Amino acid sequence: MRPWFLALFLPALLLVVADPARADEGAGGFIRELSANVLPQLTDPATPVDERRARFREVLSRDFDLDKIGKLVLGRHWRRAKPAQRADFRGLLENYLSGLYTNRFEDLAGLQIEVDGVRDFEGWSMVYTTATRPEGKPPVLLDWRVDRKDGGYAITDLVIEGVSMVIAQREEFSAIVLESGGLDGLLLRLRARIAG
Amino acid sequence: MRKGFEIRPRTSCPPVASGCPAAVGRLPGVAAAFLLVFLLALAAPLPSSAGEEPKDISYGDPLEPLNRIVFAVNEMLDTIVLRPAAFVYGKVMPAPVKRGVRNVIRHLSLPFTFVNDVAQGEWERSGDTAQRFLLNTMIGFVGLVDVAEDHGLPHRSTDFGSTLASWGVGEGPYLVLPLAGPSNVRDGAGLIVQSVADPVDIAFRRADLDHMPLVRAGVATIDFRHRNLDTLDDFKANTLDYYAFIRTLYRQRRAFEIDGGQEMYLRGKQDGEDEEYAYPPPRPDFSRGAPPVETRPAQ
Secondary structure (H helix, E strand, O other), rough: OOOHEEEEEEEEEHHHHOOOOOOOOHHHHHHHHHHHHHHHHHOOOOHHHHHHHHHHHHHHHHHHHHHHEEEEEHHHHHHHHHHHHHHHHHHHHEEEEEEHHHHHHHOOOEEEEEEEEEEOOEEEEEEEEEEEOOOOOEEEEEEEEEEEEEEEEEEEEEEEOOOEEHHHHHHEEEEEEEOOOOOHHHHHHHHHHOOO | OOOOOOOOOOOOOOOOOOOHHHHHOOOOHHHHHHHHHHHHHHHOOOOOOOOOOOOOOOOOOHHHHHHHHHHHHHHHHHHHHHHHHHHHHHHHOOOOHHHHHHHHHHHHHHHHHHHHHHHOOOHHHHHHHHHHHHHHHOOOOOOOOOOOOHHHHOOOOOOOOHHHHOOOOOOOOOOEOOOOOOEEEEHHHHEEEEEEEEHHHHHHHHHHOOOOOHHHHHHHHHHHHHHHHHHHHHHHHOOOHHHHHHHHHHHHHHHHHHOOHHHHHHHHHHHOOOOOHHOOOOOOOOHHHHOEEEOOOOO
């Protein structure tokens, strides 16, 4: 093997091994990386709201698995949905969630997330973390459901002190499906809410 | 993330607009006994219609139409009475006064917390509760100042609903109680027991201070509503179905407080209607030595 090849190859190998997101840290490393590097970009109150919204949309499509979230949120209604309804719901959900959560990130400023542990389930993992808050507020337990996506990882649920956002959204949406007599009723309501 | 979520150590108050268990205040013994029988009757399993295909599930809420009516009435009372009162309380009272009020309200809950700790067989916790009560009574000016917190005895609360749960009583159907808000058959029964068995209220009545239990309940309710003003405003403005959202919040929080969500998770797996994820798997107890990583798939 020629020396010049080694000179290039070895640093590259080291880079791959040293990158925590790519090394063997798995789902826990993914959450650790996300909370260290991505969360601060979303919570900085100095950033204009429009820019934060754009950043959050980016994070939502890259670090969350919206197809999976949509499926989990609709639960039994997903199985009965027509392909066109599913696609429609997927798009509406993305808009709805980015509108819902963008303004809440200010509350997360200064949050320090420590990974307590990881459990693997069939095809997905739960990453259990504790978030310490500034000003002596009590710490918050945050559990992240993480699925594999495109060879990497993506968030599919956030459980805050025992309250799952997916389950909460599912029960709320389900109530609207029942009340309006079908999935189309929910789609209509979501469209109206997004339009403001 | 939903804004605020008002995450704090457990209180006996459900996260609700329209009040606190304490709001039930003082029921005459006979009425309480009657209500208890009524609630227990509700808790009895309903005759199942075997063979029928299960309809859309009710998320533990078979009495939804009735509950929605009570919820709407509570909401109306909240809008015209409780929320304005809590708003004014927040604006008018200086922060140290509010802190003192909160400390006293929490302090007065400790004797009944102690009773429940013992009834649940939680010896260590009952010792902590007793120590906290004595310390804050003697050095903390009868609870006005929370000295115990600085001595490693933070406030903790439990209630008779949790005690019933520890004896194996299931949650039963979800209930929205008039004034007291989100509950279920088991926790509603717990409130009734509390309304006649709270040692502090009993002491008040013995001392001919008959109005004090009601005053206490009223202050606790306003304090609770004040602390959740922004959070509940946010929920109300941003949810598509506020009733359903409060219901799931109450049920998930209670399940988490009572056994970390264990039972809810197992029941969800059995029902199988929402496939793999009816309820998230309970959190392992890492503080008691659960290994940080287990690589083989968990059950």
